[in-house]
Amino acid sequence: MSTNLIEFKDVSFRYGEDQPWVLKNVSFTIDEDEWVAIIGHNGSGKSTIAKLINGLLFPQEGEILIDGKKVTEDSIWDIRKDVGMVFQNPDNQFVGATVQDDVAFGMENRGISRETMVERIESTLNAVGMKDYLLTEPHRLSGGQKQRVAIASVLAISPKVLILDEATAMLDPNGRKEIMQTVSGLQDRQGLSLITITHDLQEVVQADRVLVMNGGQIWDEAEPRKIFAKKEELREIGLDVPFVAILADALLDAGITIAHEPLNHEELLEDLWTLHSKT
Amino acid sequence: MNNSLIIGQYVPGTSIVHRLDPRTKITIIFFYVFIVFFANNLPSYGILILFALASTFISRVPIRFIMKGLTPVWFLIIFTFILHLFVTKEGTVIFDFWIFKFYSGGVIQGIAISIRFFLLILVTSLLTLTTTPIEITDAIEDMLRPLNKVKFPVHELALMMSISLRFIPTLMQETDKISRAQASRGVDFRTGPVKERIKAIVPLLVPLFVSAFKRAEELAMAMEARGYQGGHGRSKLRELKIEKIDILVYFVFLAVITVLLLTRTYG
Numbered sequence: 001m002s003t004n005l006i007e008f009k010d011v012s013f014r015y016g017e018d019q020p021w022v023l024k025n026v027s028f029t030i031d032e033d034e035w036v037a038i039i040g041h042n043g044s045g046k047s048t049i050a051k052l053i054n055g056l057l058f059p060q061e062g063e064i065l066i067d068g069k070k071v072t073e074d075s076i077w078d079i080r081k082d083v084g085m086v087f088q089n090p091d092n093q094f095v096g097a098t099v100q101d102d103v104a105f106g107m108e109n110r111g112i113s114r115e116t117m118v119e120r121i122e123s124t125l126n127a128v129g130m131k132d133y134l135l136t137e138p139h140r141l142s143g144g145q146k147q148r149v150a151i152a153s154v155l156a157i158s159p160k161v162l163i164l165d166e167a168t169a170m171l172d173p174n175g176r177k178e179i180m181q182t183v184s185g186l187q188d189r190q191g192l193s194l195i196t197i198t199h200d201l202q203e204v205v206q207a208d209r210v211l212v213m214n215g216g217q218i219w220d221e222a223e224p225r226k227i228f229a230k231k232e233e234l235r236e237i238g239l240d241v242p243f244v245a246i247l248a249d250a251l252l253d254a255g256i257t258i259a260h261e262p263l264n265h266e267e268l269l270e271d272l273w274t275l276h277s278k279t
Numbered sequence: 280m281n282n283s284l285i286i287g288q289y290v291p292g293t294s295i296v297h298r299l300d301p302r303t304k305i306t307i308i309f310f311y312v313f314i315v316f317f318a319n320n321l322p323s324y325g326i327l328i329l330f331a332l333a334s335t336f337i338s339r340v341p342i343r344f345i346m347k348g349l350t351p352v353w354f355l356i357i358f359t360f361i362l363h364l365f366v367t368k369e370g371t372v373i374f375d376f377w378i379f380k381f382y383s384g385g386v387i388q389g390i391a392i393s394i395r396f397f398l399l400i401l402v403t404s405l406l407t408l409t410t411t412p413i414e415i416t417d418a419i420e421d422m423l424r425p426l427n428k429v430k431f432p433v434h435e436l437a438l439m440m441s442i443s444l445r446f447i448p449t450l451m452q453e454t455d456k457i458s459r460a461q462a463s464r465g466v467d468f469r470t471g472p473v474k475e476r477i478k479a480i481v482p483l484l485v486p487l488f489v490s491a492f493k494r495a496e497e498l499a500m501a502m503e504a505r506g507y508q509g510g511h512g513r514s515k516l517r518e519l520k521i522e523k524i525d526i527l528v529y530f531v532f533l534a535v536i537t538v539l540l541l542t543r544t545y546g
Contacts, residue, residue, distance in 0.1 A: 089494075092493075095498065097413045105505060107514070110514075114516060138445065157505075
């Protein structure tokens with residue numbers, strides 16, 4: 001079989017006959033074990049991609065293949081075993097009365113035996129650092145903790161793809177950090193592809209590849225460093241350029257040449273303090 | 280918002296009463312409510328009181344929680360007592376003054392009925408004090424299972440109950456947030472005539488309903504994304520199990536019923 005875990009072939013989608021196209025002729029592939037970030041401003045079609053992947057929506061044109069299976073009405077229940085999704089609102093995806101019930105929910109739906117459930121609840125909660133909260137009710141958890149539980153519940157069904165659909169958008173800076181740390185810790189897991197959907201450029205730095213969406217089409221597709229270099233264009237399509245990128249630009253204007261486009265503060269710092277010894 | 284908010288009135292604990300299978304508790308309370316009306320003399324009331332007080336004692340639920348549960352019904356208990364005092368005209372006159380004429384029968388009847396009330400409230404509140412709402416939901420789902428045969432959606436009902444319970448604190452926090460937001464815009468919930476205060480609730484309810492519907496929609500999507508396809512073929516994490524202690528409690532309760540039936544006066 002091919003290593004293309006997800007394949008979009010000329011996919012177009014709109015919510016109704018008289019509605020504008022949300023996605024227009026979108027094609028891309030995502031490999032096994034790859035981390036792809038999809039970025040775009042509101043209404044660029046990025047969340048629609050996520051819903052198309054696990055069959056919450058179906059395209060009007062084109063086709064979507066997940067691990068070689070076409071997404072149709074008949075195959076969605078199989079596909080949802082392979083595709084796990086974490087949504088934006090931490091409260092509105094917490095089904096269980098306690099943390100362990102919530103993690104169990106997806107497994108209960110698949111008729112997994114009780115012993116396996118208990119094992120997986122423990123291992124997945126461990127993976128997201130929430131094992132001390134087994135019996136806690138959702139209203140006693142912070143937003144970041146709830147999202148970590150949501151990640152654990154998705155991992156519990158051992159999917160091939162984990163999609164985070166703006167999972168950090170409603171969190172405070174601490175919550176965001178928690179989630180990004182949790183997610184980058186998961187990347188090393190065998191056989192798990194990651195798709196993170198966001199409008200925050202800061203969150204794409206660790207990804208292997210970035211898809212930039214604009215007006216329902218793929219505007220650019222490259223590794224994070226190359227995307228960061230296109231500051232002006234990014235700004236034009238409504239994305240906020242991170243502070244380090246702006247600073248790097250200003251340094252360049254001031255005549256200080258940096259070896260490569262920095263992704264974060266540490267890299268910029270490293271470049272700056274070794275600058276003199278290199279030249 | 281109060282973070283220690285407890286849904287219902289559950290008091291956490293590890294006593295035998297807490298650990299009993301919720302089905303055992305519901306079954307026993309069902310029959311207890313039934314047999315309370317069979318008691319008609321001192322020993323039969325005695326055994327019922329003994330059973331209720333012993334359960335309360337074993338549960339180790341602090342008395343003040345039990346009293347809190349009884350607060351709304353004190354009035355009812357006292358009212359029934361007084362009613363019987365006035366209405367029942369049996370036995371000897373024990374008090375006679377102006378239009379007040381109380382009979383001994385009235386006093387006894389009044390006390391008996393008040394005790395029945397008291398016992399009913401005591402055992403039922405003991406159930407909610409020692410059982411989490413989710414356990415009660417599980418028990419109800421399990422006990423209603425036979426109704427599946429007549430196409431009654433037992434699983435859906437139980438899921439609805441557990442989701443409602445799970446969202447009560449969330450919606451309460453939201454209500455609190457909205458009422459503060461509206462108060463900061465000049466809506467007055469606390470003063471003024473009743474009619475005005477009822478009107479003031481409208482700007483509270485509308486956003487609450489809008490957001491509740493939005494939540495429901497998102498929750499439905501999240502549940503679907505996690506593979507929910509209805510009750511068929513589902514397994515369950517929480518498991519109800521009848522233990523030795525449940526059997527023992529059933530026997531104790533059977534003994535109570537036997538003693539009651541033997542001691543009550545017939546005819």
